Amino acid sequence: MPTNSSPFAEAKIPEQKSHGGVIFPAVLTPAAAAAALTAAVKEQRPWLDSLLHKHGAILFRGFDSIATASDFNDVVEAFGYEELPYVGGAAPRTNVVGRVFTANESPPDQKIPFHHEMAQVPKYPTKLFFFCETEPVSGGETPIVPSHVVYERMKEKHPEFVDKLEKHGVIYTRVLGEEDDPSSPIGRGWKSTFMTADKAVAEERAAKLNMKVEWTEDGAKTIMGPIPAIKEDETRQQRKTWFNSMVAAYTGWEDKRNDPKKAVIFGSGEPLPDHIIYDCLRILEEESVAIPWRKGDVLLIDNLAVLHARKPFTPPRRILASLCK
Template identity: 40%
Template sequence: MESIYEEIKVGKCVGQKTIDGEEIPMVLQPAKSHQDDISSLLSTLRDNKEWFEKELVKHSAILLRGFNVQSAEEFNEVVETFGWDDIRYVGPAPRTHIHKRIWTANEGPLSEFIYYHHEMVLIKECPTKVILWCDVPPPEGGETPFVPSFRVAERMLEEFPEAVKEMEEKGLRYTFTALSKNDTASMRGRGWEDAFLTSDRAEAEKRANALGMDMEWQPNGAAKTILGPRSLTRVFPGRKERKMWFNTIVGMHGKEFSSATFADGSELPENAVKRCGEIIEEESIQFKWQKGDILFLDNLALLHGRRPSLPPRRVLVATCK
């Protein structure tokens, strides 16, 4: 539609890639210098919701840059402009509620790499959109790389057709062990009491079951969650019938507090898992955060992570159905 380009122009950023004919991320900037205020942005987004959502699915990621979004409150206004339903985060990352729909992103040590994942990929209902706002850009590192999931599926099918077929047919099983209380010294340090909003074991089990997971209690008070069987790939409407690599086998396989196996408990092929991690990195896209940036990710199409960073770095997040 022509009218939006009077308010917003399509820009560029270092790190963009052209994938299957589309620039990822799509970069949107103010068309005129006097439009870099929140009221102008909100008005433009409000009037062009359908166009924006269509472009998000088309490009998988949209970066809003130069709109001078200055606070968590203003970021929340941007999120709420679209009318997308909120979905509460469920997962191992320690997070703090900031304002209405806005939370901190993973509060684990900035020195650690957060591995690529689709947000809440193992939960029955995961977000379709992950929205990030940069309050304090890091002085070095700290990028939020993302990966077109269909490219990983394509390349794994090319290199490991038999292993992919076996994982598709057998399904996957995951486990993760969470301590009782939060441990912010770990990027996966969210305790089960915080995750399930209760210190009552029976109630925690009930809430876990509702999300599609079983629980086993450990002698030290930790909770081992078991999820499966889960699929290796998914196909979602409106995304060119692409097969998405919708799993977390690389991120959870053989780790200290987690595992990823075939649904029957047998081990996944080590060489395929290792090579998958290399392919994901090879396909990654990233840019340098600038203050006020807002990044919209199609969670059904992209894996995302976090590079190690020098402090300070502050990125807030909202997740939408």
């Protein structure tokens, strides 16, 4: 609990759920009207770290001091987490200021399926920040779901499938154009994916990610894996998490270059069973929490513990993001 003099008050909202007696997500509002979020974070960092570890996600709501991308950048800096460069990710993004980027810029009518950020590469963020600069006219929520809950339900319902995943892992394949394609949710071109226009440098950076690159006439094919699809969370009593982008790849990695059914397979080379992937999607949606964005909201997610997604929306909507090691 925060101290009596804390700048934070814990709040309840209708969308929250309880998993094993733990409310998800935690919601913090200002204890006093003039409370500034950046100063409050600096004052309460150890407590906020423990709260995030317990709940998996924290929504900061009602802090009038956060209105711009620069304000959001100050909040991210106040937490003191090290920045993670966005190397190897699939989403088209634009740097706004400092450590702040746009969230996935794919068209508003497209749903982005559940995933752990950059779970398809070895170096992924442990923390994600989202900030609502412009709230959508309708829709556009960022649904979140505790990963261990998904693992437990899948293990109970599809034990043989989960055993196979734990044994073999998965392989992700993505075909990239040369430049970014903003019409695609996975439209990041190879130049921005590897942050270079030099193919030799791109190959070196891919190798550091244990990623194979095959050059095509108009782009590149990247192959990642076999890579684990289940992780053991050592900081939370060894509990297992559904740490992958399997459903996102199988149901959402589709554009003029990519067939989602070929985007992810078992590490043994076998295709994934269609009906089980769609059952997993149903479980993800059942267990998820989708809180409508309000201007000024800041959402902090433990990427090791929580998957996220995006619902289609009526623009305008501007959500900014920051990734941390």
